[in-house]
Amino acid sequence: MTATIDALPDLLSPVRFHQVGKTFGTGQKAVVALDGVDLEVSAGEFVCLLGASGCGKTTLLNLVAGLDRPTSGRIELNSSRPAVVFQEPALMPWLTAAGNVELPLRMAGVPKAQRRAKAAELLELVRLAGLGDKRPHELSGGMRQRVALARALASTTDSGDAGKPSLLLMDEPFSALDAITRDVLQGELLRIWRATGTAILFVTHDVREAVRLGQRVVLLSSRPGRVVRQWDVNDAPDAVDEINTALRKVISSHAA
Amino acid sequence: MPLEVQEEGSVEAGLDALDTPIHTSEGSRLRQIAARVLPPVGAIVILVAIWQALWAAAFWPEFKLPAPAAVWSQIWQLVTSGDIGGLFWVSVHRAVIGFAISLLIAVPLGLAIANITVVRRGIGPLVSGLQSLPSVAWVPAAILWFGLNDRAIYWVVLLGAVPSIANGLVSGLDQVPPILPRVGKALGAGRFGGIRYILLPAALPGFLGGLKQGWAFSWRSLMAAELIATSPELGEGLGQYLHNGMSLSDISMVFAGIVLIFVVGVGIELLVFRPLESSVLRARGLTSSAR
Ligand SMILES: Nc1ncnc2c1ncn2[C@@H]1O[C@H](COP(=O)(O)OP(=O)(O)OP(=O)(O)O)[C@@H](O)[C@H]1O
Ligand SMILES: [Mg+2]
Numbered sequence: 395m396t397a398t399i400d401a402l403p404d405l406l407s408p409v410r411f412h413q414v415g416k417t418f419g420t421g422q423k424a425v426v427a428l429d430g431v432d433l434e435v436s437a438g439e440f441v442c443l444l445g446a447s448g449c450g451k452t453t454l455l456n457l458v459a460g461l462d463r464p465t466s467g468r469i470e471l472n473s474s475r476p477a478v479v480f481q482e483p484a485l486m487p488w489l490t491a492a493g494n495v496e497l498p499l500r501m502a503g504v505p506k507a508q509r510r511a512k513a514a515e516l517l518e519l520v521r522l523a524g525l526g527d528k529r530p531h532e533l534s535g536g537m538r539q540r541v542a543l544a545r546a547l548a549s550t551t552d553s554g555d556a557g558k559p560s561l562l563l564m565d566e567p568f569s570a571l572d573a574i575t576r577d578v579l580q581g582e583l584l585r586i587w588r589a590t591g592t593a594i595l596f597v598t599h600d601v602r603e604a605v606r607l608g609q610r611v612v613l614l615s616s617r618p619g620r621v622v623r624q625w626d627v628n629d630a631p632d633a634v635d636e637i638n639t640a641l642r643k644v645i646s647s648h649a650a
Numbered sequence: 651m652p653l654e655v656q657e658e659g660s661v662e663a664g665l666d667a668l669d670t671p672i673h674t675s676e677g678s679r680l681r682q683i684a685a686r687v688l689p690p691v692g693a694i695v696i697l698v699a700i701w702q703a704l705w706a707a708a709f710w711p712e713f714k715l716p717a718p719a720a721v722w723s724q725i726w727q728l729v730t731s732g733d734i735g736g737l738f739w740v741s742v743h744r745a746v747i748g749f750a751i752s753l754l755i756a757v758p759l760g761l762a763i764a765n766i767t768v769v770r771r772g773i774g775p776l777v778s779g780l781q782s783l784p785s786v787a788w789v790p791a792a793i794l795w796f797g798l799n800d801r802a803i804y805w806v807v808l809l810g811a812v813p814s815i816a817n818g819l820v821s822g823l824d825q826v827p828p829i830l831p832r833v834g835k836a837l838g839a840g841r842f843g844g845i846r847y848i849l850l851p852a853a854l855p856g857f858l859g860g861l862k863q864g865w866a867f868s869w870r871s872l873m874a875a876e877l878i879a880t881s882p883e884l885g886e887g888l889g890q891y892l893h894n895g896m897s898l899s900d901i902s903m904v905f906a907g908i909v910l911i912f913v914v915g916v917g918i919e920l921l922v923f924r925p926l927e928s929s930v931l932r933a934r935g936l937t938s939s940a941r
Contacts, residue, residue: 459836478836484829487934488851498837501847531935549837 408473408561408593409458410434415466415618416453427453429618431467435593437559442608443597444637446645450619451597452481455563458595473561473593477546481565483538485530491541492517492526498549516544519586536575539567543583550592560592569598580607601637611637615644716902724906734910741872741887742914744800748807749868756812756864760819761845774820777813785810785867786874798881803872810871811864818860822853854930862923869915888914 416428427450435441445451456462457469459478485494492513499509517526520540530538543564550560564583568576584607587594598604604611605627613622623640627633698718704710705717728734762769763777788809792802826849831839834848850857876889884890888911895903931937 461832461835475838476836478833480829480833480836482829484827484833486830486833486848486851487936488854488930497847501834501837501839501843529933529935545837 406472406559407434407436408471408559409476409595410470410472411467412470413467414457414464414469416450416457416462417465426618428457428464429620431619431621433612433621435561435595438591438593440587440594440596440607440609442604442611443595443614444601444604444611444641445599445614445619446616446641447599449614449616451599451614452565454614454619455565455595455597458561458563473559474550476561476563477550477592479539479542479546479562479564479567481567481569483530483535483542485538485541485545487530490527490529491522491533491537494530494541495526495544495548498545512548513544516547517541519547519589520544520582536571536579539571540579540582543567543586547586547590560590562592562594564594564596566597566599568603569600576603583607601634601641605634605637613637613640613644615647713899713901716905720902721905721909724902725909728906728910737886737888737891737910738914740885741876741889742918744803744887745807745865745869745872748804748872749811749865751804752808752811752815752864752868753861755808756815757819759812760816760823760860763816764820764823765845777816780809781813781817784874785871786878789875789878792875793879798879798884800884802879803875803884806875807868807871811868814867815860815864818863819853819857822856822860823849825856826852855927855934855936858923858927858930862919862927865918865923866915869911869918873911 411431411433414428414431414433415426418425418427431454433454443451443454453462455478457464458471459476460471485491486497489497492510495513495516496509499512504512514523514526517523520543522537522540522544525533525537530541533541546562546564550562568579571579580603583594596604596607598607609626609628611625611627611633613624614620615622622644625633625637702718705715709715725734728737759777763774764770785806788806789802792805796802796805830848830852831844834844839848872887873889873892876884876887877893880890880893886894888907892904892907892911895901895907928937
């Protein structure tokens with residue numbers, strides 16, 4: 395690991411956690427969501443974050459996205475502003491699909507013609523070409539999720555600090571979808587990842603999804619959230635059973 | 651299995667077609683309009699019929715309850731003489747200018763109350779309290795401060811409209827789902843970008859409710875002010891017309907004044923605020939087709 399980084403000094407890790415902790419509230423009612431988390435995502439790497447419900451996965455993503463601050467430890471961010479796909483699509487209901495995709499470009503002051511073209515290109519990437527002028531309420535759940543993905547991608551492409559590696563944060567984006575749509579979107583995400591070369595930190599509680607998508611799977615424990623184990627799953631699709639056992643152990647040890 | 655080797659795209663298109671909500675076509679346009687217009691017209695006809703019956707039964711003397719026909723002929727006389735244009739112009743242009751100034755004051759005020767905790771704690775309750783204080787209460791003070799002129803009237807209108815517009819904006823902003831500003835921040839919105847591109851449009855439905863109420867308050871306050879503050883330099887608006895009716899003990903003129911004030915207030919709401927509100931709500935999928 396260190397050797398490759400030394401060999402390629404200009405390829406900084408987009409994000410690195412140093413003993414990060416996050417506690418909500420104070421005193422008796424304090425909830426320790428994360429404790430002593432060390433985690434690194436390399437440039438262009440696809441990392442899946444796995445854990446039981448309530449173990450702090452969303453909290454961790456919010457810290458990377460800069461929407462919350464860690465209570466202890468340090469997060470080193472070397473990427474351009476991370477793009478975020480939230481747990482729900484959270485599209486702006488007053489904008490069309492294309493308007494939603496254009497929003498980050500508009501806020502970055504990109505001229506109209508240019509952002510039109512970019513939005514059309516991104517909608518095409520998520521296979522929604524021709525549906526740009528639909529409002530969110532006229533779209534299905536899966537389509538909304540894809541618009542949210544296109545919007546997140548638009549928010550990375552606008553940032554001026556080119557040269558820095560890009561980073562995409564995704565919080566259980568497919569968990570509310572039916573099996574077939576999820577399968578299709580997983581395929582699309584892999585295609586987009588290969589096409590753009592962005593690093594992805596992908597949250598899920600579905601072991602199969604984690605193994606199918608990720609190069610590396612990171613397992614978090616519950617209360618407090620800590621990194622329990624990591625697997626390199628690039629060429630080990632049979633890791634599913636092993637990870638399942640580990641996940642079950644984490645959940646039952648917490649219940650006990 | 652040739653069927654399963656279908657292209658991924660077509661599977662997905664089939665799913666999308668299943669998921670997309672279906673829009674049923676609505677009845678003919680004519681029937682829609684009739685269904686909308688007939689109920690209020692029917693209600694008015696019934697009201698006038700009851701009025702006519704009460705008048706015919708002579709429960710009250712003629713100088714207390716005029717005949718519908720007498721009130722109508724008062725209004726018709728105003729129309730044929732052309733005086734009605736002057737009455738409308740004086741009152742409506744005052745209301746519109748007063749409303750516009752109120753808007754300029756209320757929007758920054760509402761933004762400040764909603765976004766800055768100190769301001770909210772400090773003047774939030776004051777603004778809410780002012781909303782429940784009838785703005786007529788300001789007429790005597792306004793006349794003593796400014797004399798009998800337009801400034802006194804605008805002062806009263808402002809105190810009627812500003813609090814309700816500001817409160818509407820604040821409650822609209824408070825009801826914005828917290829996820830939206832977070833999404834905005836993640837997409838790179840700064841403080842002002844967040845207000846301009848996320849908060850204000852998200853708060854628009856609540857804000858429109860506030861605008862509608864603000865218009866009602868500014869019209870109400872204006873009529874109260876015109877009714878009390880009458881002087882030749884002020885020109886003759888609907889409030890003064892009503893006042894003159896009282897001075898002349900002419901009950902049909904008084905009724906005509908009330909009808910005209912009602913028609914203008916409701917007319918502007920129906921012609922301006924209703925369509926605005928329904929188009930905003932429809933664009934967001936917030937309407938049921940029955941309303
Ligand atoms: N704003 C907050 N205030 C107080 N506690 C919070 C807050 N946000 C999260 N928590 C707590 O922190 C813990 C982790 O929450 P988090 O949302 O990160 O879970 P998660 O792993 O994303 O769960 P899920 O898979 O269900 O989405 C939970 O116990 C939750 O109750
Ligand atoms: Mg979560």
